[in-house]
Amino acid sequence: xxxxxxxxxxxxxxxxxxxxxxxxxxxxxxxxxxxxxxxxxxxxxxxxxxxxxxxxxxxxxxxxxxxxxxxxxxxxxxxxxxxxxxxxxxxxxxxxxxxxxxxxxxxxxxx
Numbered sequence: 001x002x003x004x005x006x007x008x009x010x011x012x013x014x015x016x017x018x019x020x021x022x023x024x025x026x027x028x029x030x031x032x033x034x035x036x037x038x039x040x041x042x043x044x045x046x047x048x049x050x051x052x053x054x055x056x057x058x059x060x061x062x063x064x065x066x067x068x069x070x071x072x073x074x075x076x077x078x079x080x081x082x083x084x085x086x087x088x089x090x091x092x093x094x095x096x097x098x099x100x101x102x103x104x105x106x107x108x109x110x111x
Contacts, residue, residue: 044051063069069076
């Protein structure tokens, strides 16, 4: 039998470990509550409060990320105005970014 440098074959150990973990999870699951109340346990949990109608629970906001965009407006406004949506422009920016990184690595002596 050919042995690996660590003394045992790794995949077999991982398979055994997975089987043991699944057995442990199965036994933990079997110890759980066996009773199931169909009407009560299938309702939506809302912190112990009764579920309200869709209109009462809807968060009214133009944009949920308003504060995020407002805080980074100095970054997003130039980015949005430079965005054309044309794939050629995206590829030019990608190639230019890679070229800048390569120049920095070449100057720094990384390559």
